[in-house]
Amino acid sequence: MILAVLVWLLSIAIVVAFAIRRWWFPPPASAVGAEFDSYFGITAILTGVIFLSAQVALGWVIVRYRDKGGAAVQSHGNDRLEWIWTTAAAILFIGLGLITAGLWAKVHIEPAPANAMRVEVLAKQFAWSFRYAGPDGRFGRTSIRMVNDANGNPFGLDDTDPAGRDDIVTSTLRVPVNVPVQLTLQSRDVIHNFFVRELRMKQDAVPGMRIPLPFLANRTGEFEIACSELCGLGHHQMRSKLTVITAEAFADWQKQMLEQLRQQQ
Ligand SMILES: [Cu+2]
Structure with missing residues (x-):
């Protein structure tokens, strides 16, 4: 009882x-x-x-059916109920x-709208990198030989390709609010997972594959990007930030990043 x-x-x-x-x-x-x-x-x-x-x-x-001192009765179930x-x-x-x-x-499955802002996402043990195409709208060529984390080139951008001169590479993701974004996920080593709770979005990044992931953030704020696939000893450190800002703030930021790029070249 x-x-x-x-x-x-x-x-x-x-x-x-x-x-x-x-x-x-x-x-x-x-x-x-x-x-x-x-x-x-x-x-x-x-x-x-x-x-x-x-x-x-x-x-x-x-x-x-509690024990009332009587003998137990065997039941063979009820097929109809089952x-x-x-x-x-x-x-x-x-x-x-x-x-x-x-x-x-x-x-x-559905493709992102044609006007979506394209951002490449690179996962590796144990960090995220993001690449924007810059004002020309084209991503520069990459080469595995050029990959160099120490000098800030996780994607292996080939600096002989002019289309890549304005590519912005960052370690956090920044997008304008209410603008469709098309992410392309790739991994450099093992399977990782791109997870943002507030977007209710979770997608594996698989080595050898380019996986599209569209989204549209409808409010500004800062949200955690966490790797949601156990990917090695440093898995718990593999996190970044998604910052959703106004279109004006985004344009300002982009201008600032391009200015920095110009100074480096
Ligand atoms: Cu990971």
């Missing part, structure tokens, strides 16, 4: 902890993020109702998958 009450109390406490949303995600910084949250809400409510009903039933079974709940669970999970498929496709 006490066990049944414990099961019920514990279940209610868990449901309440979810329902009050006290320990929750940080607010989203993109429309896609808000959409993900609404689907998460639907899934949480559906699974929450099922969880609570199952636990209430469990408590009831504990009370109903069929019903297995089918119901399958319909529920496939259904949830189908209604969220559009959002998944929007993030991972």
Whole structure:
């Protein structure tokens, strides 16, 4: 009897902890993020109702079939009930998958709009680098022979290519607010993962692949970029920053970076 009450109390406490949303995600910084949250809400409510009903039933079974001194009776189950709940669970999970498929496709399959700002993202043990094409809109040629972390050339920019002269390489990601951005993820060694909680975005960077990842940040702020794939001893240090700023501030920053580049050349 006490066990049944414990099961019920514990279940209610868990449901309440979810329902009050006290320990929750940080607010989203993109429309896609808000959409993900609404689907998460639907899934949480559906699974929450099922969880609570199952636990209430469990408590009831504990009370109903507790030891009353009689002989135990063997049960061989109920095929019809098994069929019903297995089918119901399958319909529920496939259904949830189908209604969220559009959002998944929007993030991972659909190409970014043509006017999207392109940024290359390079992951390596244990740092992130970002490359902007500069005013000419073209990324300069890179070569594996030119890769040199010590002199700040993680991408291996080939300085004989004029298209690369205005390429801006940074260790944090800076983007203007409400502007579509197309990231291209690549890795130089092992699998890493680009994760920004506020964008509700998580994507592997795989050696030998160039993986597109579009997003549009709809509020300004500073957000953590964390590597979300265990990639070696320094994995915990592999973090950077996404700064979302106004278009004017972004233009100013770009101008400043180009000025620095000119002075170096
Ligand atoms: Cu990593």
